[in-house]
Amino acid sequence: MEDIQDITKAIETGDLFLLTREEMTLLVPWLRNTLTTQEKQDENSDLCQLFSKVMRLSNRLYGTEPFNRNTCICNG
Secondary structure, three states: OOHHHHHHHHHOOOOOOOOHHHHHHHHHHHHHHOOOOOHHHHHHHHHHHHHHHHHHOOOOHHOOOOOOOOOOOOOO
């Protein structure tokens, strides 16, 4: 396991970003409500992929609502 200095360095260089369970349970519903109310656009493809990863990881780790077709914010 990495020590705290390695983790801190990874965070400072942008290689790692940590959120707590409480932060994710606040953030994920807000992301869902904010992003999914927008019109689906091809330009959102990269953002949609990132949103999908966040939603799937949060679901697996914290039990939040999973990503699904209705959550998609692009035309893909």
